[in-house]
Amino acid sequence: MNPPVGQRKLRLATTSLAGCFGCHMSLLDxxxxxxxxxxxxxxxxxxxxxxxxxxxxxxxxxxxxICNAENVHVLREFRQQCKVLIALGACAVNGGLPAxxxxxxxxxxxxxxxxxxxxxxxxxxxxxxxxxxxxxxxxPVHEIVRIDYFIPGCPPSGDAIWKFLTDLxxxxxxxxxxxxxxxx
Amino acid sequence: MGRRSWKRQPSPGATVAGIFIPHLxxxxxxxxxxxxxxxxxxxxxxxxxxCTMPAKDGMEVExxxxxxxxxxxxxxxMLFVEGNHFCPSCxxxxxCLLQALAYELEMLTPHFTQFYPDRPVDASHPEVLxxxxxxxxxxxxxxxxxxxxxxxxxxLSGRGIGKHLIVNAESGRLADTGFSLAxxxxxxxxxGVILEKRQGxxxxxxxxxxxLQPIGMQVGLMQVGRxxxxxxxxxxS
Numbered sequence: 001m002n003p004p005v006g007q008r009k010l011r012l013a014t015t016s017l018a019g020c021f022g023c024h025m026s027l028l029d030x031x032x033x034x035x036x037x038x039x040x041x042x043x044x045x046x047x048x049x050x051x052x053x054x055x056x057x058x059x060x061x062x063x064x065x066i067c068n069a070e071n072v073h074v075l076r077e078f079r080q081q082c083k084v085l086i087a088l089g090a091c092a093v094n095g096g097l098p099a100x101x102x103x104x105x106x107x108x109x110x111x112x113x114x115x116x117x118x119x120x121x122x123x124x125x126x127x128x129x130x131x132x133x134x135x136x137x138x139x140p141v142h143e144i145v146r147i148d149y150f151i152p153g154c155p156p157s158g159d160a161i162w163k164f165l166t167d168l169x170x171x172x173x174x175x176x177x178x179x180x181x182x183x184x
Numbered sequence: 185m186g187r188r189s190w191k192r193q194p195s196p197g198a199t200v201a202g203i204f205i206p207h208l209x210x211x212x213x214x215x216x217x218x219x220x221x222x223x224x225x226x227x228x229x230x231x232x233x234x235c236t237m238p239a240k241d242g243m244e245v246e247x248x249x250x251x252x253x254x255x256x257x258x259x260x261x262m263l264f265v266e267g268n269h270f271c272p273s274c275x276x277x278x279x280c281l282l283q284a285l286a287y288e289l290e291m292l293t294p295h296f297t298q299f300y301p302d303r304p305v306d307a308s309h310p311e312v313l314x315x316x317x318x319x320x321x322x323x324x325x326x327x328x329x330x331x332x333x334x335x336x337x338x339x340l341s342g343r344g345i346g347k348h349l350i351v352n353a354e355s356g357r358l359a360d361t362g363f364s365l366a367x368x369x370x371x372x373x374x375x376g377v378i379l380e381k382r383q384g385x386x387x388x389x390x391x392x393x394x395x396l397q398p399i400g401m402q403v404g405l406m407q408v409g410r411x412x413x414x415x416x417x418x419x420x421s
Contacts, residue, residue: 087293090272094294097270103302143297150293154272178398181287183271184278 019064029158278392
């Protein structure tokens with residue numbers, strides 16, 4: 001099915017920052033509706049495509065919170081390129097479970113994982129400049145850039161993502177009522 | 185006067201009339217205190233807490249309006265950023281009053297900057313765990329322990345944003361009090377602060393208190409803090 005004449009297909013970009021890719025799996029959980037989605041949008045940068053940089057897009061889906069410097073760069077690129085930016089899932093919305101590290105000292109965390117933890121011999125904290133430095137705390141994405149919409153859930157169900165996206169694509173105000181709205 | 189009217193009217197009139205008013209700190213078995221402000225309504229044109237405002241003849245009360253629900257949603261967002269409300273790993277998820285109200289009022293984001301408080305968990309008691317980072321300062325445990333159990337185990341301490349729940353013991357540990365699982369205070373917490381050990385995640389998703397019906401449709405059945413029977417027997421409760 002082609003879009004109506006004179007109406008271009010929308011472009012959709014997605015990314016996972018400090019996420020677990022569970023929200024992307026939930027996106028795939030819309031199952032055969034993926035065909036319908038791909039009739040209506042083209043994918044830009046996404047873990048599902050090979051595009052390395054985000055081009056001009058209509059919608060950006062952000063999974064995961066912000067835990068390191070590279071997350072911040074990617075998030076800003078998405079904000080620059082996407083007309084509508086959506087925080088997808090608990091991590092993007094409020095930091096999520098990774099933010100449970102926020103009351104711990106980052107230096108001590110790295111020491112324990114790479115040097116002093118059980119079974120580690122002669123380890124060191126990775127220090128190659130290729131690696132992005134972690135931030136001292138995990139943040140929700142709205143603390144870094146402006147976010148237009150939020151879809152809570154860990155992960156949001158495929159039905160919730162579908163309802164939200166189709167509302168948006170059809171020009172309705174996206175709404176998640178019972179039982180699609182949940183935080184867990 | 186407020187006290188007398190509470191004694192005559194042990195649960196709010198609107199709940200008796202089958203009208204849902206969002207509330208967190210109010211519990212029909214306890215004296216209302218009006219601290220959470222979620223039940224704010226407009227009575228004769230003024231914003232008042234429904235739980236502490238005695239009903240009068242001919243009083244006109246506005247409850248379910250976009251204006252009031254916007255204010256209530258903002259209050260919920262403030263409560264969510266003040267604590268660590270990571271629902272995905274909370275044992276109270278699905279049975280939590282704060283979460284159910286956020287669903288009811290379609291809160292999609294906590295909106296404000298997170299506080300990420302750092303208050304150590306108290307796991308000293310053999311039967312009960314305390315996670316203070318989820319406390320909304322409703323004082324239901326304080327009231328239950330003081331007025332019903334006569335043990336005075338809990339209190340609020342500090343001022344402003346530093347205000348927090350404490351355990352009344354020299355050591356500050358729950359194990360060093362007379363607290364027991366049989367206490368009223370052990371079962372009155374509307375959120376995930378006071379948790380019975382080894383009982384987490386027992387109810388399947390789909391069978392939890394607010395899974396089947398949103399809280400606004402459960403008026404009349406409301407017994408805050410008392411988890412419903414699991415499975416199909418839930419319908420009868």
